[in-house]
Amino acid sequence: MENEKANNESFDEAQSFQVINEMIQVSQKKLKNDGILFILWGWIFFITHFFCSYLPTIVELPEGIANFLRSLKLILQLFGFGYTLYYLFYKKKDATTYIDISLRYVWISLFFSLVLVNVIQYNILHQINFELQHPIFMVIIGFAIVVTGGILRYRMITIGGIIFAVLGFICSYLPLHQQLLFESIAWVIAFIIPGHILFSHRNK
Amino acid sequence: MYKDLDPLLHSQVRLAIMSILIGVKSAEFNFLLENINTTKGNLSFQLSKLKKAKYILIKKSFRNNYPLTTCEITDKGITAYEKYVEAITSYIGKQSK
Numbered sequence: 001m002e003n004e005k006a007n008n009e010s011f012d013e014a015q016s017f018q019v020i021n022e023m024i025q026v027s028q029k030k031l032k033n034d035g036i037l038f039i040l041w042g043w044i045f046f047i048t049h050f051f052c053s054y055l056p057t058i059v060e061l062p063e064g065i066a067n068f069l070r071s072l073k074l075i076l077q078l079f080g081f082g083y084t085l086y087y088l089f090y091k092k093k094d095a096t097t098y099i100d101i102s103l104r105y106v107w108i109s110l111f112f113s114l115v116l117v118n119v120i121q122y123n124i125l126h127q128i129n130f131e132l133q134h135p136i137f138m139v140i141i142g143f144a145i146v147v148t149g150g151i152l153r154y155r156m157i158t159i160g161g162i163i164f165a166v167l168g169f170i171c172s173y174l175p176l177h178q179q180l181l182f183e184s185i186a187w188v189i190a191f192i193i194p195g196h197i198l199f200s201h202r203n204k
Numbered sequence: 205m206y207k208d209l210d211p212l213l214h215s216q217v218r219l220a221i222m223s224i225l226i227g228v229k230s231a232e233f234n235f236l237l238e239n240i241n242t243t244k245g246n247l248s249f250q251l252s253k254l255k256k257a258k259y260i261l262i263k264k265s266f267r268n269n270y271p272l273t274t275c276e277i278t279d280k281g282i283t284a285y286e287k288y289v290e291a292i293t294s295y296i297g298k299q300s301k
Contacts, residue, residue, distance in 0.1 A: 011216050013209070013299075016292050019216055020223045026239045027227025092267070094235035095228045 030095045033103070033152050035198025037084060042191025044080045048073045050184035057177035102151050110144040134179045138168025138186060145190050156197065160190030208291040210284055212257050217242050217250045222285050225260060225277040233273035251275060259284055 052073040056066055088104060114137055122128060142165025149158030167186040171179040213219050220240045224231055237247055254260045259281030263274045277285070 011214065013292055013295050015216070016209075016214065016219055016288075017296065019219050020289065020292075023220045023223030023239070024227060027224055030228055094238075095224075095231040097228045101229060 027095075027097075030097050032202060033099070033154075033198055034202040035195040037087060037107075038157075038191045038195030039199060040080055040083060040195075042187050042195050044076045046184050046187045046192060048076055049180050049187065054177060054180035054184060057180070099151055103148060106144055106147050106151070110140065113140060131176045131179065134176070134183060135168045135172040138171060138183060139165045142166075142168055142190070154194070154198070157190075157194045160194050164190040209295075210288050210291075212253065212259070213284060213288045215250070217246060218254055219288075221247075221250060221254060221275070222259065222277065222281060225275060226282065226285055230263075230274050230276040233275065236275065254281070257284075 052069040055061070056069065061069070093100075117136060117140070118128060118133065121133065125132075142161045142163075145161030145164055146158050147161075149155065149161055164186045167182050167189075171182050174182065213222060217240060221236060224236060224239060233247070233251075236251075237244060240247065242250075251260065251262060255262050257280075258278055261276045261278055263276070265272050265274070
């Protein structure tokens with residue numbers, strides 16, 4: 001009863017408006033994405049494409065370094081998966097927004113789409129043709145990035161997604177080792193740069 | 205007080221709770237406490253009033269062996285909140301004329 005009394009005391013309609021505005025701003029802060037997963041996957045795929053896949057095609061590396069780069073590729077991707085699962089499902093979050101849920105759906109369905117594309121390719125061609133796989137994957141990933149940019153209402157991500165898909169299309173004219181170089185650049189443009197910008201704005 | 209305003213929502217703390225929950229899918233008790241200027245006891249009291257009116261759902265669970273209370277707005281709560289905002293907008297509109 002005490003609580004109730006204190007609560008309603010001198011609370012007029014103008015103050016209601018003020019409370020609504022203040023609290024909506026609190027919710028809006030939670031709608032911002034911190035860009036962590038963009039940074040993580042941007043760097044992982046930049047390193048794996050450029051250093052682990054493209055570099056060995058243009059420079060003859062000593063056996064030890066080549067082996068290290070092959071292991072690094074696997075280790076980084078496993079780390080990325082592990083951290084992503086932790087970030088999405090186990091990390092302490094004081095509030096869950098519909099934006100979080102929408103993005104989860106986009107990227108989890110993207111992952112399964114990419115797996116299915118590989119299975120379909122294998123069923124038809126009886127092999128994985130990486131020269132075909134890279135451009136197709138880039139266009140599909142570009143689509144997911146554009147959707148993400150739309151959900152977050154962040155134009156830089158949308159533009160990054162379009163560039164990612166266009167570079168994927170250009171890759172279809174190039175041999176595999178050049179595709180890897182273009183893809184490395186695409187990860188920097190569409191993931192690393194917007195990710196770091198989102199991260200720097202996370203608490204503003 | 206303007207007669208069309210829902211008395212359950214026309215309270216500083218309860219309105220603040222609903223205004224936060226309307227924008228998110230769910231929010232933890234501590235998140236509400238950090239952002240609403242009130243005490244732990246009062247927040248619990250106001251949450252239970254909103255729960256009783258079926259404006260919110262309260263889920264109790266554990267995280268790392270600590271109790272975790274999560275709140276979520278219901279469809280009934282959304283409708284009531286929308287009506288409240290509509291009523292208050294028209295009231296302030298009438299006053300400014």
